[in-house]
Amino acid sequence: MFVGHALFAFALGALAARWLGLSRERAVQLGVVAGLFAAAPDADIVYAPFGLLVGAAENLTADGFWETANVVHRGPTHSLVLGTALAVAAGLWSTESQPARIASLAIGVALVAVTGVLSGPVAALVTVVFVAAALAIATFAVSRDISPRTVAALALLGLLTHPFGDLFTGGPPPFLYPFDVTLVAERVLLHPDPTTHLLAAFAIELATVWLAVWTYVHLRGYTLTELVRPRAALGIGYAAAVLFLPAPTLERSAHFVFSVLALGVIGAPVRPFSHGVDWLETVVTGLAAVTIAALAYAMAYGAI
Known part of the structure; x- marks a missing residue:
């Protein structure tokens, strides 16, 4: 759900901004900032590369990466309590006044200290990265003339x-x-x-991506139907994968996820380095191909 978290927040932020009467361009900017904040809790996977370095060589696989990352993944950085406190810190940081920034840093230090005491040094280090990421995003927002209250929101x-997207x-x-509740x-x-x-969880992820893509396309003045090329239908051939690939599960899903996402190449232009390539059309057509492929696989498996 890495991408899904960010794209869902992007869509909500951008649509809310547009509903409040902001310009299309400004709505996209605010959506991007919301999406960046939504990605910040997954800063906890920074532990995975270090864990793999000290682990056995046989863990150097996609599944091994996640097994290592899950030592601290979906921990303190996914707390609604810490998230609320950090949002306040981000708002204070974006005021650019020295007292407010000192207060912001104090909140960040307090979060790291609490996490370190309760969950140990690894969790504390991850929280440092989490706090730093949020403050960096706030700094980026300030550079786009976004007000402190809006940054906090x-x-x-x-x-x-973000945390609710991990429930599936x-x-x-x-x-x-x-x-301890x-x-x-x-x-x-x-x-x-x-x-x-x-497959159902993957469908939710695809629906989230489609929501974000529709939001961006809508705010840019296009429609989805004019951006999808007929070759997206080639994704239906992925139904045959049910005969050759082991049935995927949450614990062993890399072979399914990577292979079905690879079909996004169907959206790639025949001459990618030529002038006039419509990259938005490329993305939408590729996403349509992946969606058709996932539906075809689900039907072949008997899930639909």
Whole structure:
């Protein structure tokens, strides 16, 4: 859900800005900032490369990467409590006044200290990266003349929507960390069959991407139908993969995810280095091909 978190926040932020009467260009800018904030909680995967370096060579696979990353992934950085505090810190940081920035840094230091005491040095280090990422995004927002209140609102949108997107694909994050209160105890099960559950979660991810793409296309004055080329229908051939690939599950999904996403190349222009290439058309056609491929696989598997 890496991409999904950011794109969902982008769509919500941009559409809300447009609904409030801002220009199309400004709405896109605010959506981008919201999306960046939504990606910040996944700064916790910085642990994975270091964990792999000290781990066994056999872990150097996609699944091994995630097994290592999950040591700290969906931990403190996915807390609604920490997210709210960090959104306040981002708003204070964007005021550019010295007292406000000192207060912002104090909040960041407090978050790191609490995490370190409760969860150890690795979690504290991850929180340092999390705080730094949020303040860097706030700095970027300031460079785009976004007001402190708007920065704080966009940070809240991004940081607080992110954890809920993980309910379908992993263990529920500690929503109320550092408090020992469980808001959601188990993963939301979309289907008892592991493969059908994965396909349903993938469908949610695709729907999120489509929402973001539609938002951008709409704000740029286009329509989706004029950007999809007929060759996207070639994705239907992916149905044959059900005969050759092991049935994917959340625990073993890399072969499915990477192979179906690879079909996005269908959207690539025949002459990519020529002048006049419509990259928006390329993205939309590629996404349509991936969507058709996923639907074809689901039908062949019997999930639909």
